[in-house]
Amino acid sequence: MIRFASTDSRRETGNIKWDLQGPLPFGIADMDIESPPCVVDALQQRLNHRFYGYAFMTDELREAICAYLTRNHGVQAPRPEWLHALPGCVPAFTLVARSVCRQPEHEIMVCTPVYPPMLHCHEDANCSLLQVPYANVNGRWEFDWEAMEAAVSPNTKMFLLCNPHNPLGRVWSREDILRLAEFCERHDMILCSDEIHCDLVLDEDKKHTTALNLPEPLLQRVVMLSAPSKTFNIAGICFTYMAVPNQLLLATIRKIQGHTLPTLNVFAYAASLAAYRHGWDWHKKLLATLRTNRHTVYDFIASELPMLKVRHMEATYLAWIDCSALGVESPHDFFLEKADVFLDDGANFGDPQCVRLNFATSPELLRTGLEAIKAAVQAHLSHE
Ligand SMILES: Cc1ncc(COP(=O)(O)O)c(C=O)c1O
Structure with missing residues (x-):
């Protein structure tokens, strides 16, 4: 079974994403999904060896x-x-x-x-x-x-x-x-x-x-x-x-x-x-979960944020989003300031007009993040 982190359960654990990226963190590439039970069991056994x-x-x-x-x-x-x-x-x-x-x-x-x-x-x-x-x-x-x-x-x-x-x-x-x-x-x-x-x-x-x-x-x-x-x-x-x-x-x-x-x-x-x-049965379920989340990202951007461009992602849980239509200097700074959403800054990858969104999270958090992005974009466009 795929188990998502419950709200805030990763906070104050010394995790980069949850402790350094603000209220709605979608940066860095680790998942808000518990490691497979076989891994947790093996670690517990090893720990008990002393x-x-x-x-x-x-x-x-x-x-x-x-x-x-x-x-x-x-x-x-x-x-x-x-x-x-x-x-x-x-x-x-x-x-x-x-x-x-x-x-x-x-x-x-x-x-x-x-x-x-x-x-x-x-x-x-x-x-x-x-x-x-x-x-x-x-x-x-x-x-x-x-x-x-x-x-x-x-x-x-x-x-x-x-x-x-x-x-x-x-x-x-x-x-x-x-x-x-x-x-x-x-x-x-x-x-x-x-x-x-x-x-x-x-x-x-x-x-x-x-x-x-x-x-x-x-x-x-x-x-x-x-x-x-x-x-x-x-x-x-x-x-x-x-x-x-x-x-x-x-x-x-x-x-x-x-x-x-x-x-x-x-x-x-x-x-x-x-x-x-x-770990392979768990992995099969993981891929199904990531496919669903990928679909949510595509669907939301296509219907609610068509000015943002996201191309088909064949692999990974990272969406590369072109925000050049917003006309802001740094989309990363914009989303952090206006939506409390942390997205990785495309400037570090070689394209400052893009951001990278990690969608390996719970469907609820993903939707909350996308809605916050949408609200910030709508407010920005209505002031233009
Ligand atoms: C392509 C690629 N290589 C390496 C890493 C990080 O590897 P490590 O944490 O093992 O140094 C990442 C993490 O996101 C990655 O995407």
């Missing part, structure tokens, strides 16, 4: 992840030794950038708009960022292959991909992933593929294509990153895995990591093992 010493990623967990990659994503023969555990996806792609871009002139190519830390990891890696905007092709976001070819140079060492895409909600096709890997091969780049949203494909006729399904020799340039954190709403547990088929590349990454990151905690492993093994 010993919380240094832990490692056991063969059991490696095998559970490999089995899931085959069962859920069709990966032919994933190897347990490809996997490397890290405390988060952001430190993971930052580490890959540090491992691959070794000179200040080396570049990471990223298509925009995109999840904000991807626009900043070059700062930690002491290298450069090369941004190429996505193209709007008949109302759909697509890679701009021509612009990418024009921008790439011998200094471009890594492509940082977000698949499924946050915030555009795109599920890149098999052809897209193959073409991107061939682009990386042609220009001798590593393809770092952040697939943290891979289990949140909402369109029933779409399937996630993992970069781990690329053929050889393309597979040798892939670093795939994923986690149970979005799928099972356990971001605070801090477990990410990196899958690197090229063992020399993995050895380099481990060497660059050195002692800069902590070993993971016992709870991260217990929760992840339980989720990958037993």
Whole structure:
């Protein structure tokens, strides 16, 4: 069963969304939905053990992840030794950038708009960022292959991909992933593929294509990153895995990591093992809930707020809303000031006229938020 947080039950728990985003929080990507019972049970059991010493990623967990990659994503023969555990996806792609871009002139190519830390990891890696905007092709976001070819140079060492895409909600096709890997091969780049949203494909006729399904020799340039954190709403547990088929590349990454990151905690492993093994019935219900909420967002915006533009979201629980018709400098500030609604600021993703709405919440709160947005927009338009 899917259990939503009751009103205010997440307040004063040290949660970013509920304690830092004001009365109606719709920012940051965690859900107002209880983690699956199998995860809670596993954590309780681990807690009761009363010993919380240094832990490692056991063969059991490696095998559970490999089995899931085959069962859920069709990966032919994933190897347990490809996997490397890290405390988060952001430190993971930052580490890959540090491992691959070794000179200040080396570049990471990223298509925009995109999840904000991807626009900043070059700062930690002491290298450069090369941004190429996505193209709007008949109302759909697509890679701009021509612009990418024009921008790439011998200094471009890594492509940082977000698949499924946050915030555009795109599920890149098999052809897209193959073409991107061939682009990386042609220009001798590593393809770092952040697939943290891979289990949140909402369109029933779409399937996630993992970069781990690329053929050889393309597979040798892939670093795939994923986690149970979005799928099972356990971001605070801090477990990410990196899958690197090229063992020399993995050895380099481990060497660059050195002692800069902590070993993971016992709870991260217990929760992840339980989720990958037993969380899938719950996950099916989660997808149904998210589809209903997605429909509410579309429906409300189309009928009540047609001046705001939201495109079809194939995946994730994040709606990317174009507010340029409002004619305000910062839609994020506008909604916070006039509606008490916190929406993530598109400026941080590369488009200041957009906001991102997290719709993984109760139907009641979602409707309250949308009504508050509508009231603010109506008041604004009537004063124009
Ligand atoms: C694409 C993407 N990557 C990474 C993260 C965060 O990963 P972590 O919390 O594991 O660092 C998010 C969170 O929203 C995300 O959307």
